Amino acid sequence: MSDPQLDSSDLQSDAKDDAHFTFEPISPPPPPAKKGLLSKFGPIGLLLFFLFGKLKYLVVILQFGKFKTFITMLISIWAYAMFWGWSFAVGFVALLFIHEMGHVVALRMMGIKATAPMFIPFMGAFIGMKQMPKNAFD
Numbered sequence: 001m002s003d004p005q006l007d008s009s010d011l012q013s014d015a016k017d018d019a020h021f022t023f024e025p026i027s028p029p030p031p032p033a034k035k036g037l038l039s040k041f042g043p044i045g046l047l048l049f050f051l052f053g054k055l056k057y058l059v060v061i062l063q064f065g066k067f068k069t070f071i072t073m074l075i076s077i078w079a080y081a082m083f084w085g086w087s088f089a090v091g092f093v094a095l096l097f098i099h100e101m102g103h104v105v106a107l108r109m110m111g112i113k114a115t116a117p118m119f120i121p122f123m124g125a126f127i128g129m130k131q132m133p134k135n136a137f138d
Helices: 008-019 037-064 068-084 086-109
Strands: 118-120 124-126
Touching: 068 086, 068 118, 086 118, 086 124
Parallel strands: none
Antiparallel strands: 118 124
């Protein structure tokens, strides 16, 4: 094989083409912007922030309302129904109510006053003792 012959005119045209290119250094990318606490979590963080802001009003309503148990039952039924349907929600909250009322009956049999059940969605329910037992065996 033979090397192709280059004319001097080809070499001069290549030199002229290279002469008009200029190279600039590449600047480093700007540092990433600092994200706030809510933007790290995105839309879910914003929703949680909104809900926790509204919960303080719910606590005030529940403390002064006469129907704490009924209101918390409705809230729990609504929360469970969002995921598993109304029939499951009503049945599950009724099951929790019967279970907690068993605790109330047992405490009253021992002579201890108890509060009505308070329902917490996705956690269950609780009752409170209005007085402490006389000894640890009660």
